[in-house]
Amino acid sequence: MNLTSEQAAELRTLAADRHVTADVALRARIVLWAGEGRRRKDIAELAGVSARTVDRTRARYAENGVAGLVERKRGGGKDQVPPRTRGRVIALTRMTPPPDSGLSHWSTRTPAAYLKRTEGIKVSFHYVARIWREENLKPHRSGTFKLSKDPAFAEKVADIVGLYLDPPGGAVVLSVDGKTQVQALDRTQPVLPVTFAATEKRTHDYVRHGTTNLFAALNIATGEVVGECKPNRNGDTFLAFLKKAVKPQAGKEIHIVLDNLSTHTTPDVKAWLEENPHVHFHFTPVGSSWLNQIELWFGIITRQSIRRGTFSSVHVLVKQIRDYINSWNANAKPFVWTATAGDILAKVRLVQTAVRKLLNNNAN
Template identity: 80%
Template sequence: MKLSSEQVAELRALAGSRDVPAVLALRARIVLWAGEGRRRKDIAEWAGVSAPTVDRWKRRYAELGLAGLEEHKRGAPRVQVPPRVRGRVIALTRMSPPMETGLSHWSTRSLAAYLKRSEGISVSWHYIARVWREENLQPHRSGTFKISKDPAFAEKVADVVGLYLDPPGGAVVLSVDEKTQVQALDRTQPVLPVTFAATEKRTADYVRHGITNLFAALNVGTGEVVGECHPVRDTGNFLAFLKNAVKPHAGKEIHVVLDNLSIHTAPAVREWLDENPHVHFHFTPIGSSWLNQIEIRFGIITRQSIRRGTFPSVAALVTQIRNYIDAWNINAKPFTWTATTNEILAKVRLAQRNVKKLVANNSK
């Protein structure tokens, strides 16, 4: 039984919680032990249950998540959570907590308590955790929210989000950007004396061999990625990459989402756009790179392929990036964009109000 890091964290929190029945905490431990690869008979012995019981809770968790560990009375109908409540959980999760809560982000318990206190909605934190997992919501991983000062913010958000949620029929939507100064680092691990190996923390040495700049385009509809590495980021390299990115989609209308970098609006680029009227640029608001889906892919490439890699040369780094993209494209899947324009603008308005309140309180 394989568990993700998020599942392990949830189960450990449940197993160590004093707010849940002991039997529920025991079931969480059973699943954790199974996830660690423990033998079935050992788990049964440690938990003081039969082997079929171990199988039962493993199966229930695999099918229903944390909710599957809860026991429902036989003969009693299972209480269904209304769709309206589920929608409210999702909507609140996507917004910063109200200022009066003093929270920087939601946890499952704090959101459950807030719903009960402010709206009279009673749901368990287990239910909220399941909704977050199903909707791929991770508010605890959210960073700082930067409020854009772009005067056309609302119009640009509506334009870009409209392409994500309802692209023109038969058109191709490409999300384009550049990841600059990707470093080729050779990581070496010094060997410590045996007497200190158990007590001293090992530190890695980093030898820098150079950098490259990754130009990439994400096909929003298919999830496929086109990527090229260049020694410098300039108008010539960007335009060359752009031509290669749109080439496979000849004969179609192509909509390109990108940021406000100067090379994206250079005279040579504008001239090329005039010569290719089937290609349309859509710019994200200033300071809102999070609206560009390729940024998500850059983050994944960094975590899974670059950050912990060892590259003795720039060529080795470039090969690693190319291999990763090629492997991804074999079974590419698109991101599921769910945030609507209204939800994004509502979150921005809330953030603006909270900032104004904070400034007002600090000035008193």
């Protein structure tokens, strides 16, 4: 089971919350242990439950996030919450968090806190979790669609998807980005168990040996990847990698898909582009990194090679990344992109229409 840093933080908070039951806290720890890559039988032994309970807990989290771990009340009446409040929770969940919230996505606690702060509406995170279950809302899923606030969203989508589906004849399309702060983490032997509530929690010693920054360029026609690790990520290191990525494509028109980081538009980068008119940048819409195919590859290398690896130094981590890239290129295949710009924009319109209807209904 793979967990993002935000998901792991939310689960740790739940496991340590004095206001939740021991069963809920234990379920949170089971998911955390699964996210660490522990075996099913080891988790069952640590938690003092059956292997079937471990599977059920993981499935509940995969289906509904933290909402799936919260107790389901049996019998009795429902909380007396006004219908408008329920509607506000649903509408807020289906929207991208407002910029002033500083959030990338909603957790069960953040909508409750946001509604209390901005509208004076008081609900518990248990209530939010129940609504998410009943409405089958899953904002924790990385695949949840995010609305971009980029005013040129439609034009950028059409531009980039056009490159994917029908690249210019004879041209090369590269998907470029960097994965920052890849951590060299040494997982040592388990330490002595620590008593936690009614269970024993065995943990690992984690020794951190530093980080590296992985730059990568995916050739969308062949699936081959050019990658390089750098100690930092700035305009100079990006430009150095860019020169390396385009070098094998000498004499061709090169189209590069990348995001809106300031390191991609430094004066030196702009000067280099002027000196190399055969290289063209295509920027993804703001908040829409999912449109960049290299993000798919970053997800694959993280799951298959980095996340559960043990690295005694940054040098060992870098070697692992290089070996993985060489192995990938030995049998490289391109990703199959099927969604047209029209498909994506139609989905955006549907989501926007649904949100507007919910907001209008709740205002009346």
